[in-house]
Amino acid sequence: MRSPTTWRRPAMWHVFRSDDRLLLIIAGAVVGICSGVAAVVLNQALIAVLGWLRSYHTYGWSVLLPAAGAALSSLFLNKIMREGAGHGVPEVIYSVSRYGGLMRLRSSFSRLISSCLTIGSGGSAGPEAPIVMSGSAIGSNIARLLSLNDRQRVTLVGCGAAGAISAIFNAPISGVIFSMEVILGEWAASHLIPIAIAAVAGTEISYLLQGRQIPFSHQQFNIGFIEILACIGLAVLSALASIILTRTIRAVHHRADHIRWPAWLKAAGGGCAVGIIGLYLPMVLGEGYHAIRTMIEGHFAPGIGLVFIVCLAKIVATALTLGSGGSGGIFAPCLVIGSFVGLSYHRVLVYLWPAFDWVQEGCFVLLGMAGLISAMLQAPLTGIFLIVEITGGYEVILPLIIVSAISTSLCHYVEPASFYLKDLVDKGQLLRPGTDARVLADLEIRELLETDCISVHADMLLREFVDIVKQSRRNLFPVEDRRTGHFLGMIYMDDIRPYLFDPLMYDTVLVGQLMDTQVKTVAPDDDVLEVMERMDADHLFNMPVVANQRFIGMISKSTLLDQYRKELMVQTYHLNR
């Protein structure tokens, strides 16, 4: 029977409900198109704002522009949208790992506006993370509209992220890989198809609206064996740069947290500092893709000393913008810093061995970008494929793999969690599918309750208690107050065994005298992981669960193991086939 209001609930439309895989593919395409549109909108808005403000950058007071932009963006996010500042990507990963990809509708545009203000006014940040967040929020809300379950919603969030990256860089493979490697953290076949479709849709919509352009022009490079060896040095340098960038952003963020200013004032302070840097080194302002373009083409004029200084200035400007509460991502700054690192390295090589016929500096610029992206996100595949796709060239693939792999490993050695994940890991909120933390986070105390314990009253004689022992299958007994029903303590059979066989004590001892009142209890809403840690710390095997001072059941490690195993099997079944 169809209800007459079916049109208001698209989730019930017959066409969507005939097959859920088809539904996901269609929804994935829609999400890809939406995030592609979001990417184009932000890109065009940035171009317009930058073009409008360019004429003002000649004045001395223009140092205040980034400050005003950052302050407005912070005000917009905190006061109007009521969302915390952040890069965007960690928020998406957190929502995927903790809430099955549930995101607010307003997230689909809030970051676009705030990052447009920050970057457009000159803040050193990237538009990628805000677009990823918008795309993911669009995916999540489409999933909610179709009343899909968590797994399907996560897939659509991944579709949003893939569509965003694909549309920004016209790079569909990077979109798919970024989504699987960074956002979802699992390579499941069920995710792949909708995400690939979304990436294609996102790229296509960007072609359609902005024309078929490759962000960075394609160059021919002839790479020899010596250059490939030299890449190892570049990998080390880019790992170093990424560690410096991570630490600087965190240090500024940490310092900003301790200043007792309103959020918008802090952002304004950071923006003002960036503006002052920009007065002397204007190329650190904004997303910085123009600088990359000139570097790849080999027209970047400044000498090695200046390049090195600009590289450090870009790191500081990015840290100031993002650490003080500006809105934007680290993707573009990473690419810019990476290209500076590659350029400096190439110029050092040429200075040291001028006789050798080195490949053009554009090649090392690309490699530096790949190295920094891989190290920063700890996602080597994303780095490799992004660079291959945005330059449209395949010749650099060998050194790309080497640089990405080595810089990722080195960075992982120093910073075990990537920049995106570090906060989540520190707070214990990174729950990748199929991990111990994920299984324990999903289990609830209520699911583990054992309710076969027989409660006894504190004023019971031992004789009555012995009769109850005969009926019980357990060797522990919760003791309650007869009048109020409040939990008073536990009787453990092991503690009272000697008295049970002494009939003399049957009529002289009360249960209340035998019970252990120093029992550690658990509340039904407690986190299972935390409860497990408490049990391990105190070497407990069982713990009573008490709610509103009343005993509601026991939890034990044996039930936990049973349920843990069932949960793990259900969560990882598709991974192990």
Place this chain on the structure above:
Amino acid sequence: MENNHYGSRLFQRDLNFAMQLSIEKIAHALELPKGKIERWIRQGRIPLVRQDNTCTFDQQALERWASQHNLAFRPDEPQMPKCVSSHENSLTAALQNGGIHYDVAGAQAREVFQSVVDGIDCIPAANKTLLVEKLIEREALASTGIGKGVAIPHPREPESIGIFNPAVAACFLSAPIDFHALDGRPVSILFVLLSPSVQTHLQILSKLSFCLRQEDFVAFLKTPPQPDALISRLGQMERLCEKQNPRQR
């Protein structure tokens, strides 16, 4: 692939194979907590579609899913606690199997056992000698004379005798004999316990010991009672025992 996304394929309510059950029943059939089933539906980990409190599902798909995940889906079987039926372990039924024997002759334990075993019908003839040996072996280990003139002889490995129903033979001796009882008093009443398994043996023994702890019952035995009176009295005692210790049912 096919099991990764659950939900919408079963949405059409007109499907023939679709089955509907409440969440409680499904949780019961899968032997899982209700909260876990609800969470799994929300997370898309189980092939169920929820509408309020009712779930629609394809039974075959759910059974396949359950077996893939080491679970069992049993929608119909009531989950009864495993226990032996009370009839099986009834003391009165066992007494009827073993019989009541008056004026059993014999001056020593071996002679008494021989005449008791000869009188019990339900033991295979070939095992009677073995049973006597087993009873004597058990007595050599420790006397089964529990005092007050009563003994409860039984073999240590009850299953080796080859009987299918528990039997208790009540024997009133013509003359008391020395049984090395705990209280040193000569024994005039025997309850020979024979069971198909150790578990049954313990249950019957527990009931019998409950009866023999009552002073008035021992006094009643000393009269000695008529068969009908003994069986009806034992029936009363057994009901009292089961009332006090429900787990012995």
